[in-house]
Amino acid sequence: MTKPPLTLYLAAPRGFCAGVDRAIKIVEMALEKWGAPVYVRHEIVHNKYVVDDLRAKGAVFVEELDDCPTDRPVIFSAHGVPKAVPAEAARREMIYVDATCPLVSKVHVEAERHHEAGLQIIMIGHDGHPETIGTMGQLPEGAVLLVETAEDVANLNVRDESELAYVTQTTLSVDDTAGIVAALKTRFPDIRGPHKEDICYATTNRQEAVKAMAAQADAMLVVGAPNSSNSRRLVEVGARAGCTYAQLVQRANDIDWRALEGMRSLGLTAGASAPEVLVNEVIDALQTRYDVTIQQVETAVENVEFKVPRVLRVPA
Known part of the structure; x- marks a missing residue:
């Protein structure tokens, strides 16, 4: 057939x-x-x-x-x-x-510097996420206020409106975060932000690639875990960018084939913690059911590398 x-x-x-x-x-x-x-x-x-x-x-x-x-x-x-x-x-x-991750450590250092300068910190992040807990835990209890949405900004009770700074979780939606930052700057015109964007290069790049292919694809699959913030954001970004159906899958056997019936084009990406072997598994599964033509949508080239800690580079 x-x-x-x-x-x-x-x-x-x-x-x-x-x-x-x-x-x-x-x-x-x-x-x-x-x-x-x-x-x-x-x-x-x-x-x-x-x-x-x-x-x-x-x-x-x-x-x-x-x-x-x-x-x-x-x-x-x-x-x-x-x-x-x-x-x-x-x-x-x-x-x-x-x-x-060194890019998370950079946010930790920023928060500490602002705190030492006498500023109250507002963190944009997801309540209960390990990264948010880790960043807020760099400072004494109560030193950091958390906001998850632009609506949360209106309810903030700050110590001094002229002595504020904000940091963000590194794996957020770029667009959502921009809206929250705008709300913070509207309410607190003197608030200080990071010297360089806190949302990491990888999160930003993966979201940009999704935006580039979303309008062309009937549906989109994101390979990643349900507890992976950056993977879940990719699903949201795809849906907002014009892809009518976006699904998060951990493995190929999680694909809802009935939902993909009748489609002619599909976008495929993977969150920053998903290995390429799982992407290949999904491609193999697609090729058993479809005559697949692959088109790469490249929006950035990454060549970032971080050294491992010195303790692992010296003999035991």
Whole structure:
């Protein structure tokens, strides 16, 4: 039987960013250096396939430092941790490696500098997300106010309207964040922002690629985990940019084929914590059902690389 034709628009860039690459490498190098088990506080990145792969190699994923023995190394996830966590690890004389993405660490440093300058910090982020918890946890309790939407800005109760600064989670929707920043600047004209955009290059680039292909595609698939902020934002960005149907899938077997019936074109991308092997799995699944023509939609070229911590680069 003849397969129906399908034009597959493949976003570039997509998938792993430099911070995720580095975090995974940190766990693998720690296992090489110290042997198994190596403990990891929280999912190193938000992707089940990656976590399961590292678990098979000897990583043990835990929720809190209390779940780790003191005689084994512990790694802190790419999302960052409150200051109290490494302080407690040091107090217990544990070997620990911080896999916080350097772009998240940059936001931590910004927040601290503003705080030291006497400014009250407003963080734009998602309540309960590990990155938000980690950033707010760089400063004393109550020093950072959280806003999730432009509507939240109206309800802020600040100490001094002329002594404010804002920082943002790195994985937000660029457009949503612009709206919240505009609301902050309207209400607080003197508020100070970051020297350079907090939303990371990878989040921005992946959203731009989605926008470029959304209007051409009947539907869009985003490979990523439900707890991955940047992956969920890609689904939202695709829908807003004119793609009538956008779906988040962890694996090829999650695809809702009935929802894709009758389509002639499909956009495909992956969140920053989703490996390329899962993208290829989706392409293979599409090729079993369709006569696929692949067109790459490239909007940026990435060549960012972050070094792993020095402790992993010196012999044990």
